[in-house]
Amino acid sequence: MPVAEIVKTLFILLVAVGALAPVITWIERKQSALMQDRIGANRADIAGITLLGLLHPLADVLKLLTKEDVVPDGANRVMHLIAPVIAAVPAIIAFGVIPFGGTYSFDDITVNLVVADPDWGMLYIFAIASIATYGTIIAGWSSNSNWSLLGGIRASAQMISYEVTMGLSLVGVFMVFQTLKLTDMAQAQDTTFRLFGFLDTLFGLPVPAFLDWLRLPAWGLFYQPLAFVMFLTAIMAENKRPPFDLPEGESEIVAGYHTEYSGMRFGLFFMSEFIQVVVIAALVATLFLGGWSIPYLSQETIIGGVGSVFGTGFATGLCVILHFVSFLVKVIIMIWVQMTLRWTLPRFRYDQVMDLCWKILLPLSIANIIVTGAVMLAIQGQP
Amino acid sequence: MTTVQFLFYAFAALSVLFALGMVLNVRNTVAAALCLVVTMVSLAGIYVLLEAYFVAAVQIMVYAGAIVVLFLFVVMLLNLRHDDFSPSRQLLVKAGAAVLGVVALGQLLRLLRVSLPEAPAAAEGFGGYRMLGLTLYTDYVLLVEIASLLLLAAIVGALILAKRRVDR
Numbered sequence: 001m002p003v004a005e006i007v008k009t010l011f012i013l014l015v016a017v018g019a020l021a022p023v024i025t026w027i028e029r030k031q032s033a034l035m036q037d038r039i040g041a042n043r044a045d046i047a048g049i050t051l052l053g054l055l056h057p058l059a060d061v062l063k064l065l066t067k068e069d070v071v072p073d074g075a076n077r078v079m080h081l082i083a084p085v086i087a088a089v090p091a092i093i094a095f096g097v098i099p100f101g102g103t104y105s106f107d108d109i110t111v112n113l114v115v116a117d118p119d120w121g122m123l124y125i126f127a128i129a130s131i132a133t134y135g136t137i138i139a140g141w142s143s144n145s146n147w148s149l150l151g152g153i154r155a156s157a158q159m160i161s162y163e164v165t166m167g168l169s170l171v172g173v174f175m176v177f178q179t180l181k182l183t184d185m186a187q188a189q190d191t192t193f194r195l196f197g198f199l200d201t202l203f204g205l206p207v208p209a210f211l212d213w214l215r216l217p218a219w220g221l222f223y224q225p226l227a228f229v230m231f232l233t234a235i236m237a238e239n240k241r242p243p244f245d246l247p248e249g250e251s252e253i254v255a256g257y258h259t260e261y262s263g264m265r266f267g268l269f270f271m272s273e274f275i276q277v278v279v280i281a282a283l284v285a286t287l288f289l290g291g292w293s294i295p296y297l298s299q300e301t302i303i304g305g306v307g308s309v310f311g312t313g314f315a316t317g318l319c320v321i322l323h324f325v326s327f328l329v330k331v332i333i334m335i336w337v338q339m340t341l342r343w344t345l346p347r348f349r350y351d352q353v354m355d356l357c358w359k360i361l362l363p364l365s366i367a368n369i370i371v372t373g374a375v376m377l378a379i380q381g382q383p
Numbered sequence: 384m385t386t387v388q389f390l391f392y393a394f395a396a397l398s399v400l401f402a403l404g405m406v407l408n409v410r411n412t413v414a415a416a417l418c419l420v421v422t423m424v425s426l427a428g429i430y431v432l433l434e435a436y437f438v439a440a441v442q443i444m445v446y447a448g449a450i451v452v453l454f455l456f457v458v459m460l461l462n463l464r465h466d467d468f469s470p471s472r473q474l475l476v477k478a479g480a481a482v483l484g485v486v487a488l489g490q491l492l493r494l495l496r497v498s499l500p501e502a503p504a505a506a507e508g509f510g511g512y513r514m515l516g517l518t519l520y521t522d523y524v525l526l527v528e529i530a531s532l533l534l535l536a537a538i539v540g541a542l543i544l545a546k547r548r549v550d551r
Contacts, residue, residue, distance in 0.1 A: 079414070119511055123440035127427075130448020134420065137455055141413055149459060156456045160449055167444075180512060 008115045012095045021274045022057035067263035079142035084268035087135025090128045091275040097121040098282045099183045101292050101323045121182040133159045143260035151256025155247035161357045162237040168365040169230035172372040176223045186291030193218045217295040220288035228288045239276045243345035281334035289330045292323035398425035412458045423447035437512045
């Protein structure tokens with residue numbers, strides 16, 4: 001039904017791109033101010049009302065839209081103009097396969113809270129991420145400036161390297177959940193597992209009763225903790241924000257690939273980074289933090305418990321709202337983690353970035369695949 | 384015309400158009416490489432129409448995403464020009480291209496005369512990663528291993544070549 005898809009798309013655009021991304025620019029300013037003992041953004045006001053600086057994103061957009069859009073001399077005009085679009089579009093369309101809620105059946109209709117649900121959802125994300133590289137490269141090359149070209153070359157090498165580890169670090173997760181479909185992964189995490197269950201499934205040891213009682217949510221984070229760290233590192237490097245902002249590196253190459261951009265075209269690069277922060281947060285939440293699920297409170301439990309008192313329809317509706325709020329909370333936590341890392345860590349040196357990717361993350365992710373495979377073979381697919 | 388047919392012709396036209404753009408853009412290597420990206424992506428669209436979803440995603444990830452980025456990386460670093468190649472070598476390349484073109488054209492003309500049978504319906508799960516993985520790692524596991532050995536040899540060779548230059 002195309003109407004449902006359009007409504008869901010508009011909803012995603014409204015929440016993630018329209019609301020979350022501008023708010024992130026505010027969070028970034030406020031958090032950096034907090035961490036550096038400053039007051040932070042508080043000047044933009046309408047009739048003296050500053051709303052804690054929340055009006056700054058609005059002022060930003062006004063400023064960027066009214067600025068002159070300069071195309072430098074000798075630049076390749078067409079490519080200079082399309083590069084920001086190529087950078088921004090993949091970031092936005094990645095939301096298409098991320099589920100922001102589960103599957104709910106009301107009386108005669110079934111609602112699936114995801115725009116598109118292909119069997120190869122994660123591959124789509126990887127493909128989109130690899131296309132996003134071109135925005136940066138074209139921007140760097142078409143500007144006819146040495147700073148931009150250096151930034152573009154740095155970006156191409158860095159992004160292509162981290163794409164490899166980004167994919168490999170997730171293979172363990174795919175093995176655990178036995179799927180590449182993001183909705184199925186989120187669904188699989190809407191349950192719990194015995195914390196010490198591995199003692200009897202793996203080693204055949206009896207589990208003491210007082211330990212058997214401990215259960216954890218069946219999140220990717222608990223099955224694949226190493227993959228969580230590696231994936232977060234790789235995808236943050238893919239997004240080119242500090243500490244991986246070598247392509248921008250303002251202390252060395254002015255502003256890197258977007259040195260020659262002004263006005264809203266610069267704004268698009270700027271926004272695409274922030275939208276990507278939301279995409280990363282949503283992806284990590286879906287893959288590792290249970291997606292829309294509420295820990296220890298599965299969908300059946302809610303519908304069974306609340307439904308017996310208020311009716312199944314009301315319980316399902318409540319589920320939709322609770323699950324969306326749960327997903328949003330996880331996304332905001334992951335955004336906060338990214339912001340904190342961005343303002344805590346200093347920028348890497350370029351050889352350190354490459355060493356981290358090829359000498360640390362790549363061997364570790366391959367080891368993770370081997371260990372995961374061995375363990376899964378040993379327990380023959382039992383959780 | 385069904386939607387699938389319309390999409391097929393759209394993607395086919397795009398890929399041919401940008402393939403031509405790539406060949407004709409001899410002055411501007413970066414633009415040529417970017418034309419190649421559009422061709423790759425339209426081919427991926429055709430793979431989707433053929434229900435080969437895994438191949439389509441990999442086509443974008445590997446060819447459009449990684450390989451052309453490497454082309455661009457090399458082009459931007461080296462800034463090669465047309466006259467950097469010796470005339471005799473250019474002639475050799477042109478002759479080889481002409482021979483290949485004639486062979487490909489002959490094949491195409493031969494195909495035009497053959498009437499193709501109705502395609503059988505795709506099997507359940509065709510084009511998905513499950514079936515592909517199962518086939519690759521059971522029936523064709525030996526070939527996969529040989530291919531990976533070849534790639535390993537290529538990696539080691541590249542490392543040795545790079546290291547020799549550093550040592551000197």
